[in-house]
Amino acid sequence: MAETLSSNVVNYLVWRYLQEAGFGNAALQLSRCWIRDPDTLPFAKNTEPHTLIRLLQDGMCFDQLQAEACNTELRYRFGADHGRPYSVRNGALLTLDKGIPAHELAAEANGAVQEPLPKKGVKRKKAKPTNGVEPRPEPEVNGDAMDIDQNGTTHVTNSVRAESEAMASEAESGTVTELPISTLSIGQDAEIQTEVVADLTPDTVFIPRPKDFDSVLIHTSWGPSESPVLLAAGKSLLQVHLVEKELNGEMVSPIRTVDIPLSINNFEITALCWHSRGEMTVSAREQCFNEVGEKMMKDKLVKLIDGGTNSQVISSQAGLVNTLRWNAEKELLLSISTDGEKGSIKVWKNASDAIPAWTEFTDTAIFDALWISESAFVVCGIELFKIYEVNDALTTQRTLDTQITWETLRYDSSSGIVAALGMEGQTSYLGILHPNDSINLQTHVYPDQYLTDLDFRVKTAPNALTNGSSVPSVLLATSSMSGAARIWDANEPFKCVKKLPTTDDTQAFKVAFSPDGLLLAAAGPDAVTVWDVERREVPIAAWRAKDWASDKWNPGIDGEFSLGWHPDGSKLSIALGNQIAIIPVPR
Numbered sequence: 102m103a104e105t106l107s108s109n110v111v112n113y114l115v116w117r118y119l120q121e122a123g124f125g126n127a128a129l130q131l132s133r134c135w136i137r138d139p140d141t142l143p144f145a146k147n148t149e150p151h152t153l154i155r156l157l158q159d160g161m162c163f164d165q166l167q168a169e170a171c172n173t174e175l176r177y178r179f180g181a182d183h184g185r186p187y188s189v190r191n192g193a194l195l196t197l198d199k200g201i202p203a204h205e206l207a208a209e210a211n212g213a214v215q216e217p218l219p220k221k222g223v224k225r226k227k228a229k230p231t232n233g234v235e236p237r238p239e240p241e242v243n244g245d246a247m248d249i250d251q252n253g254t255t256h257v258t259n260s261v262r263a264e265s266e267a268m269a270s271e272a273e274s275g276t277v278t279e280l281p282i283s284t285l286s287i288g289q290d291a292e293i294q295t296e297v298v299a300d301l302t303p304d305t306v307f308i309p310r311p312k313d314f315d316s317v318l319i320h321t322s323w324g325p326s327e328s329p330v331l332l333a334a335g336k337s338l339l340q341v342h343l344v345e346k347e348l349n350g351e352m353v354s355p356i357r358t359v360d361i362p363l364s365i366n367n368f369e370i371t372a373l374c375w376h377s378r379g380e381m382t383v384s385a386r387e388q389c390f391n392e393v394g395e396k397m398m399k400d401k402l403v404k405l406i407d408g409g410t411n412s413q414v415i416s417s418q419a420g421l422v423n424t425l426r427w428n429a430e431k432e433l434l435l436s437i438s439t440d441g442e443k444g445s446i447k448v449w450k451n452a453s454d455a456i457p458a459w460t461e462f463t464d465t466a467i468f469d470a471l472w473i474s475e476s477a478f479v480v481c482g483i484e485l486f487k488i489y490e491v492n493d494a495l496t497t498q499r500t501l502d503t504q505i506t507w508e509t510l511r512y513d514s515s516s517g518i519v520a521a522l523g524m525e526g527q528t529s530y531l532g533i534l535h536p537n538d539s540i541n542l543q544t545h546v547y548p549d550q551y552l553t554d555l556d557f558r559v560k561t562a563p564n565a566l567t568n569g570s571s572v573p574s575v576l577l578a579t580s581s582m583s584g585a586a587r588i589w590d591a592n593e594p595f596k597c598v599k600k601l602p603t604t605d606d607t608q609a610f611k612v613a614f615s616p617d618g619l620l621l622a623a624a625g626p627d628a629v630t631v632w633d634v635e636r637r638e639v640p641i642a643a644w645r646a647k648d649w650a651s652d653k654w655n656p657g658i659d660g661e662f663s664l665g666w667h668p669d670g671s672k673l674s675i676a677l678g679n680q681i682a683i684i685p686v687p688r
Contacts, residue, residue, distance in 0.1 A: 113148065121150060124287075162294075173546050202479070298639065300644075301644040305685075320663070322369060330342060336369040337367070342681070364403075365414070366387065371385070372425040384422035386402050386421065443465065452498065465482050473512050484506065511556060517535075528546060530544050530545035531589075535594065584602065588602050601640075605628055620686065625655070627656045659678065661676075663675065664675065670686070672684060673686055
């Protein structure tokens with residue numbers, strides 16, 4: 102039988118919520134009308150922080166489940182607009198009504214409220230301002246310690262009394278002292294869903310699926326900022342999608358699709374890379390038959406020019422290419438092929454050469470490669486992690502010792518840090534090659550099940566994360582099948598800055614920062630989650646596949662999944678099988 106809530110329990114939960122949300126003056130008034138010291142109630146010590154919020158959220162979930170099971174309407178509807186979350190005073194911290202500590206309010210009203218406990222915290226020195234902005238103080242809880250786990254989430258270990266931050270005159274003076282703060286930063290606790298999470302689903306626009314039943318989508322890639330089109334490629338498929346700047350699902354044709362003609366037939370695009378506006382190289386595997394009817398496969402490098410309206414085969418000597426990388430500074434094209442069980446590296450002096458200028462082979466297969474300077478590139482694969490240098494000859498710069506199969510590479514040009522995703526058996530690894538320790542590949546067993554993707558944030562000016570600490574100079578985001586994304590400080594391997602639960606704890610196959618570095622998206626076939634990494638751990642927006650009929654989006658079909666940002670950061674694209682969805686993201 103369910104426990105019956107008494108008025109004392111309800112009042113206590115409300116009192117605790119008012120404290121935790123920063124409304125200390127309201128909590129004080131409640132205690133005056135009810136009980137002098139609510140923490141003396143027998144059940145108080147067993148009540149975890151944010152219990153009222155959890156109870157309400159559980160009730161909302163139960164109401165939804167009941168409505169679905171009984172085919173009835175929801176009993177509780179609050180709509181998408183919940184109004185302004187909080188009033189803001191003295192920066193980004195929530196404050197009490199008058200910004201005055203509760204015991205002072207009580208003294209003014211001749212009330213009988215317990216004196217605040219003495220502070221035990223360590224005094225902080227005055228912090229130097231960053232970019233002319235005074236850093237905000239960290240929350241304190243009656244001087245008692247707060248437990249901070251590795252993802253930066255703060256857990257209050259003691260009940261919070263009705264106290265406030267410094268009065269405005271103190272805050273303006275710039276002196277940072279031991280303040281009796283009982284407030285939380287906006288977005289401090291991801292479990293308090295007080296801010297609206299925008300629903301991106303209704304504004305989604307779907308690209309019509311190919312009419313050719315033999316077509317299979319494998320790759321999608323947004324062009325550079327000067328050519329912001331979406332390229333779709335795969336088996337018997339090579340198209341450019343021109344997307345309107347302002348999307349509206351009611352528009353007659355918000356997306357215009359153009360088929361790119363190739364001078365080959367029965368092809369499959371195995372790799373591609375952009376060079377500049379309207380120019381790129383693709384690797385195409387052509388299926389053909391000889392004079393006796395035997396099937397043959399021919400691999401060709403094809404250059405697309407004039408915005409894809411023209412194409413020309415530039416080489417038939419690249420092999421089965423799985424990776425193409427363009428070096429714009431030196432106009433070098435890097436191609437990675439698999440010849441049997443070995444890897445093949447070819448470097449072309451430009452995108453029009455029929456014969457590669459340099460060729461090198463590895464003893465095991467290569468899965469990924471990236472340029473890390475004008476003349477150096479890194480490759481990874483089965484127990485393989487190497488750096489090559491291209492000058493007058495192609496030479497091995499460094500070979501790093503590893504027993505792990507590395508599948509994906511990312512490079513941050515501002516710091517020179519290389520990050521890698523690896524697997525050994527059923528164990529996922531995160532790898533970091535830092536320029537301060539360039540002869541050792543640092544590895545870390547990934548804490549969540551099955552690491553799936555990683556992405557560096559572009560270099561931005563210093564700001565503050567939601568936990569009040571300075572943003573690390575190099576942020577690395579990772580996704581996993583466990584239903585969570587993580588943000589790491591790549592400058593301090595392996596320090597996890599945040600753990601971010603995805604929408605409905607769904608699997609995330611891909612993760613990507615927006616071009617300006619302000620937003621982070623993690624996506625899988627079932628959902629897309631978008632966070633503002635500067636503001637809070639709670640997502641700012643979410644997209645759910647279940648809100649669409651299967652003829653629009655079917656998350657259960659087989660195929661390659663991809664995620665990408667429009668160059669201006671206004672839209673996201675996701676693709677699975679032959680399905681492509683364009684999702685506007687409000688900024």
